[in-house]
Amino acid sequence: MEFHRVAALAPNIPAMYELHFGVPMAGAVLCALNTRHDSAMVSVLLRHSEAKIILVDHQLLDIAKGALEILSKAVARLPHLILISDKESQLFRTNSLGTEILEYESFLATGEPTFEVVWPKDEWDAIALNYTSGTTSRPKGVIYSHRGAYLNSLSAALLAEMSSMPVYLWTLPMFHCNGWCLTWAVAAQGGTNICLRSVTEEGVFNSIVQYQVTNMAGAPTVLNMIINAPRSVQRPLPRTVNIMTGGAPPPPYVLLKMKELNFNVNHGYGLTETYGPATFCAWKPEWNSLSPDEQAKIHARQGVNHIGLEEVGVKDPESMKGVPSDAKTMGEVMIRGNTVMNGYLKDLKATEDAFKGGWFRSGDLAVKHPDGYIELKDRSKDIIISGGENISTIEVESVIFSHPAVLEAAVVGKPDNHWGETPCAFVKLKDGCNASADEIIKHCRDRLPHYMAPKTVIFDDLPKTSTGKTQKFVLRQRVKAMGSIPKASKL
Structure with a gap:
């Protein structure tokens, strides 16, 4: 079944959060774009996604205009542009290409109050299209389903140790795996979203203290920024803040410093193709008696699959046999379950290659410990x-x-x-x-x-x-x- 795609180019602002609900409720597919892309890359992704509409934050309008200008040379019909403005403006504008520009708030005001939500006919219908971050090659369009997003958002709430009515600080980009599905998880828990247009040390510490933040998430670079914040910026936290991190394992030194600052770090591992974190280092009480350094080393492991995922294995990519649990033998991390993508948009060969052998092949190398926890060693291309x-x-x-x-x-x-x-x-x-x-x-x-x-x-x-x-x-x-x-x- 074909679905209209709606692109969004915006930082972590309220409108971006609203789009995670409004677009699916209209029966369309949200395609949140990387805010660091230039006009050339945005034009490539708009053409590939065939987005009918693009909503753009005012600070990124020039990028979007440049993308549409490039796109106009390749396609006959350009997507409609809706501007997320920081002030009241006219409902209609015209850009240099002659296409109409609608203002977001004014556009919403024209909506039909009695509009009925367009529910998916099948739980495997697409809800979002996310492009990979391009750390290894040209980004690919990853298709998320309603079922996968539902299961992963509830699993993410558990992983984040998110209780009822949390206060969540947005330092993780919402365009990245739909904020690891935490966009939907926070709503499921009746939470409050604190949006940071740009992530700074001062903004993080001030927001935590002012709004009594309970949860946040971010890449290890965010953790690194926090622990190296100037003394004049760091503030005593009113409570322990649960923070999820993913990507490369945070070094033990970083984990130790975060704990000293009253952050409880939950380390996960995943990819765009797995809706964000697929595994986490579930903490065992017996590890509390270990030295801080030993605890930090264990904390850096990727651990076990979350409750919404069927299985994670470390396998020989040729024989597809699992490696021994000796913490030495390396194999490729492979994943299967409902929270793995439907496939890559318009790329059947890449999809077939990714699922060869009936498992999603991550391209990451890891070992398996005797207790079943996996530990990432490298990407296959980085070893x-x-x-x-x-x-x-x-x-x-x-x-x-x-x-x-x-x-x-x-x-x-x-x-x-x-x-x-x-x-x-x-x-x-x-x-x-x-x-x-x-x-x-x-x-x-x-x-x-x-x-x-x-x-x-x-x-x-x-x-x-x-x-x-x-x-x-x-x-x-x-x-x-x-x-x-x-x-x-x-x-």
Whole structure:
């Protein structure tokens, strides 16, 4: 069955939250777009999604106009543009392309009060179209169903330890997996949404104190921002704040600091294709007696599947047999259940490849511990093979993070004529801190087998997606283009 797609290009504002309900209630499919995309990429996604309407925040209007101008050269009919304005404006405007621009609040005022909700005819009907963040390749359109969103939103409420009438602070982009389905979860629990147009240290701490925030979520970069906030910005929290994080495992040092600030971190793992977090590190009471450092290391594991998901396995991608639970043998994380996507829009081959063998193949490598908890080691494309030895970049990054001067770190493989490739670390230091390449390398060699320690250290900012994930494919391209470089370099 074909559904109209409605695109949205907006930060975490009330209108963006409203669209998560209004669009499905009108029988359409919400396509929330990455707010960091440029006009060229927005035009590609508008064309691919065939969106009939695009709702745009006033701060992103120029991006949208540029996208429509590009799109006008390829299609005969452009999507209608609705402007989410910060002030009252005329109902109709006209842009340079001659298409009408409607203002959001005025447009809503023309609605029919007796309109009846268009309920899905089938629970597998699409509710949302989400494009992958593009950390590895061109974004793909992931189709979410009403059933999957329903199950994942209720599971997300449990994962977030979200009680009745929570106060939720939006630091996770709503366009990212529909805010990990927490857009719907907060409503299910009768909660209050605190929207931050932009995420800053001051905004986070002030909002928590002012509004008595109970829950929030964000990538490890958000956690890193919180623990490194200036003393003048940090404020004592009136209560423990439950915060979900996902993506790369937060280093133990970050988890320890978050706990000191009165944040309870729940670490999950998932992908756009799994509606956000699919697993979480369910905490065992017996771990409370361990040292803080040991607790943090366990906390960084991805754990077990949430209650709404059928199964998560770590398997040999060729034989499809599960790896032994020895915490050593690596395999690919594979997932199946109702909270896995319907498929990729207009890409049957990619869908078939993703589900080859009857499981969704994540492309992530992990080990399985004797207690059944999984621990992510790397993406299959990120693993470094040096002299025949597999090196987990996550493990190396965790050690680099433990250096007191380091704010951010990412490790990729650098081509090497003798070893095949060797670890290359990109490092961003904290403001006011200094560290040399030799110091970083020694820090790693003192804590890791020497072959795992980086041979090259580059001090620079890390390229990120809007969801806080490091774009390692960009770093690999940069390293490949460098050829032979000195041990330390400043770009």
